[in-house]
Amino acid sequence: MKWENALKDYREYLKIERGLSQNTITNYSFDVEKLISYLIENEINVSPLTISEEEVQQFIYTIAKQVNARSQSRIISGLKGFFNFLVFEDYRKQNPLELIESPKIGRKLPDTLSIDEIDQLIAAIDLSKPEGERNRAILETLYGCGLRVSEVINLRLSDLFFKEGFIKVTGKGDKQRFVPISDATQKYINLYREHIRSHQDIQKGHEDTLFLNRRGKQLTRAMIFTIIRRLSDDSGLHKKISPHTFRHSFATHLLENGADLRAIQQMLGHESITTTEIYVHMDRSHLKNVMEQYHPRR
Template sequence: MMIWEDVKKDFKRYLQLERNLSNNSVEAYLNDVHKLEAYCAYVKKSLEQVDRRTIQQFLIFINDFNISPYTQARLLSGLKTFFAFLQIEYDWSTNPAELLESPRLSRKIPSVLNVQEIDALIGAIDLSTNEGMRNKTILEVLYGCGLRVSELVGLKISNLYLDVEFIKVEGKGNKERLIPVGNQAIKYLKIYLNEVRPLSPAKPGHEDIVFLNRRGAQLTRVMVFLIIKDLAKSIGLTKTISPHTFRHSFASHLVEGGADLRAVQDMLGHESITTTEIYTHIDKDYLQSVITQYHPRS
C-alpha cells in the first residue's frame, strides 16, 4: 500500500530536482496534493483507489467552498502533474486527471497606475531616513524593470551590471533573464548601495542581497506589500494596488509608448506572448488608432 507521506516526499524531490521549480511553486503543488489526501481520508479511499471519478467528486466537493475558477484550474493542473509523476516513478498505468477539463477562466484586464499616480507614490516617501531611501530605490526598480516581488526581494548585488545598464534576475522556475535598467533606477541603486545599505551590516547568508531590512536580513514579500499599501494610504489613493501593479504599469506604459511586444515579453519573462498581449487592451489610445486606421467607417 502506498503511503501518502512517502509519495509526497518523492514528489517534492522530483519538483525540486527534475522540474527545477521555485520553493513557492513546490509548496503550491504539495498543497494541492495535501487537499486531495485530506479528501481521500474523508471518503476513506487509499491513493491506489483514486480514479477519474474520485477526482471529479473531489473538485465538486471543493467547489462548495466558493473556491474561484482560477484556483480550481490551478489545483487541477497540480494534480495532473502529480499523477504524471506517479506514472513516471511508480509505474501508474494512467493519469486519472489527464482528461478532466479546467473551468473556463475570464481574462481580466490588470489594474495599472498612470505616471502621475506613480510619481505621487514615490514623491510621498520620506527621503530623510535610511528606510525612505531604500523604499525609493525599491519602487524605482519595481517600476523601472517590471520585476515580480519575488524577483525584487531576491535581487543580488552580483547580478547588477549598472555600468552597462542591465540587471540579471531569477524568475519563475529559476529561469534567468537580463533586463535593461533606466537612469533613475541606476541613480538610486548606486546611492542606496554606497550610502545606505552599509549602515545595516548584512547577516550571514544575506551579503549578496540588495534590499535588506534594519536587521540586515533579506526583505520579505509581505514587507514590500506593506510599504506600498502605506504609501497609497498616505496620498489617498483608492485603487487596490500591490507590488505587481508596478509590473503591470511598467508593461502597459511600454506598450503605450510603442514598444515591440516581443521585447516586452522578454523583459517580463513571459513564456507566451499571449500573456503579454493583454497590455494592448489597456492602451485605449492604441485601440482607437487601430479603429481609425483600419475600419472602413472611420
C-alpha cells in the first residue's frame, strides 16, 4: 500500500464514518503529510504497512527540534489516529506509536476580552460603509451566541427562529444545536438584513446564506479573521484577537455571572463537560463566590 492511497482511505473514513468537518480532516491529514515529507527527504523507503516504531520515533525526534511541545503533541496524536485506522482495517498488526508518549504540556487557558474591550472593538466599526452593519452583526453574533467562526459563516436565514428566541447552529461533525439569541443580537442582524443584505445582488446558491461578501457570496473563515484583525488595530487594542476570542469571552462572562456549567456546555456544543471546565480555571473569584453563596457553613 502506498502512502497516498492510505491517506485517501483515511480521509474517506474520517468524513464518512467519523463525520468530521473538512477543516478537521485537513488538519489530521497534514500530520501524516509531515511524516511522508520526512521519509522522502531522508530517502527512507518504507510503506504505511512496513514503517517501524524506530523510524517513527526518529521522525518525532526530528520534529521536536522544529516545533513546540503543543504542536509535537498534536502531531503524535494525529499519527496515532492514522495508524489506529490501519490497525482497525487489518492493514497492520500494531500501531508503531503505541509506546510513544506525547510531551507533557500545561493546560492553555484561552484568551478573553473584557466587556469594555468588546465594546471598544465594536465601536471601531465604520458604520458609514455598507460592510459596517454586517461586521457589527457578525461580531455581536460571535460574542452574543458563542459561535465558532465556521458556524457563523454557515448560518442560514432559515436557521433564524427569532420569535422563539433561538438560532439553529450546525457545529463540528454536522451536529446541530439550538442556541438562545438575545434581543440585542437579533436587532443588529435585522438591521444588516433590512438595510444592507436586502439591496445586494445575491449569487445563485447563496440565497439562504445570512452573511454575504460584496459579491453576494458566503464569507470565508479567512475574511472573518481579517475583519477582526483590522478592527483590533483600529481600536488600539494591543491583543492577539481571533474569532474564537469572542467565543471564549462569551463562556467566561456567563460563568462569571453565575451561569450553570452544563448550560454553557450545551450552548457551546461541547461533547464533553471536561472541555467546558477549562473556563472554571479562568476566574477563581467565581469559585469563591459559589462557596460563599451555597455552602451550609458559609
